[in-house]
Amino acid sequence: MNQPIRGYTLTQWVGSGGMGEVYQAYHTATQRTVAIKMLSRVEQAERFRNEAAVQASLRHPHIALVYEFFVENNLSCLVLEYIEGPTIEQYIKKSGPLSEEVAWNLLAQIASAMDYLHNRGIVHRDLKAGNVKIARQGKAKLLDFGLARFANSPKLTHEGYVIGTTGSMAPEQFSGQSSSASDCWALGVLLYEMLTGQSPFGGSTLSEISRRIQKADYVAPQKLNPRLSKASERLIDKLLTVSPDRRFTARQVVEALRHPHLLDSPDWVGQMRKWWDRVKP
Template sequence: MNQPIRGYTLTQWVGSGGMGEVYQAYHTATQRTVAIKLLSRMEQAERFRNEAAVQASLRHPHIALVYEFFVENGLSCLVLEYIEGPTIEQYIRKNGPFPEETAWKLLAQIASALEYLHSRDIVHRDLKAGNIKIARPGKAKLLDFGLARAATSPKLTHEGHLIGTASSMAPEQFSGRSSSASDCWALGVLLYEMLTGQPPFGGNTQSETGRRIQKGDYLAPHKLNPRLSKASERLIDRLLTVSPDRRMTARQVLEALHHPALLNAPDWMGPVRKWWDRVKP
């Protein structure tokens, strides 16, 4: 597509999202390089407008900015901050696990973004390694609010319909429910992947992955990374807790990252609860 769209010249294809194609673009008048998301599925137009409305209201150093949203010749366009750098998923695929110190730094940045969202009654609902870019120098940026839900968002999902990426979904999302606690489960999945290079809930089929998630059945991360600290293991354990009411919040994660001694307090009932989650029918 060589024809400029409202002053934006598309310069490079970046990738595909759940609802459209993403391009790098340049605006001659402002001399700004941006990312433009073009809606490719017209049946998703209402969700696309909701993404624009939710993300445009946000200002946080670890959330990608929205500059504008418009419809040009029937084409819905979302203009976003362009972020140079790989996603966390791309980094892991190329380099393997992150050093623990780096993983904690990135986790703190994303937890800060989640705490900001949750304080505004916004749930991201699709937090995953592929939706977080690492800008230079080591600054995480949360992307893709296509599934985000704010208190003021219209109801766009039928009751019981699954929303999210299966491997990062919390147990309750398989029943069509989601909350800020669901984002925190996904934060635990993200930390596990950053520290081991592997997703915690593998499976040959989506139903097998779902069964393991709903049981909280994952391989202890130190078996994949023997150098892992006890603090990281406990943090993962307290995020990948089946009951959303017992899961750490984004604010608690931030507190634990700043004061790791908080993770040293023994959780005597934790192993019992984990065992019950795995054996209960």
């Protein structure tokens, strides 16, 4: 592990990403601590290069930076900003649900990052609690762009191939379709998990989870956390909506979090549509 790679000394193993192993490393010349993601599956080389190209083009306070990409001894390496702190998933497992104030603050930061991506024609496609770190002073940092792509870039999967993390996937992703609206569904899943400590679409089998997702069939979050405000419940409803066209955009999420009164009025039409989505064959 201590054998330098392009001037980087690996100091400890951090975990596994979508396509490779991630290590903490130290660069002697710049005295910078970084994260290095190393490709573990040669057949995924094209997707790994795509991840580097997508993330290297981004500059946003809530998206981890890419410093460089290189190939050394046939080993593809992506050098990233090292973020100290737990992922949201790790935090929930250790400490349980977040307070509404903290959850809203984190969601506002993540939604801002998603709005930035969507305005540049980029769909993340794998937003989840395990891909967001909570850094110092409660700053959210979005990680892992292994499944992201530009809207006009070539597809790296076969048509109809399901891609993503099942529990956070939008209904349309089960048909191989994804868009910015799919990322917004994942925002709803993330908010639900932060406020309740549970996934909205749990199940014992993948087919059961898929069925529940495609009907937006989830337990009302207030039943799991009675202290939640109506605003949180309505925001989740606006995001966990079967039709992509009716979901809140990332920009609308940011605005709603800044101005909660936008969520004051019950959406009776939306509630009827959600009821119909759940009961229709």
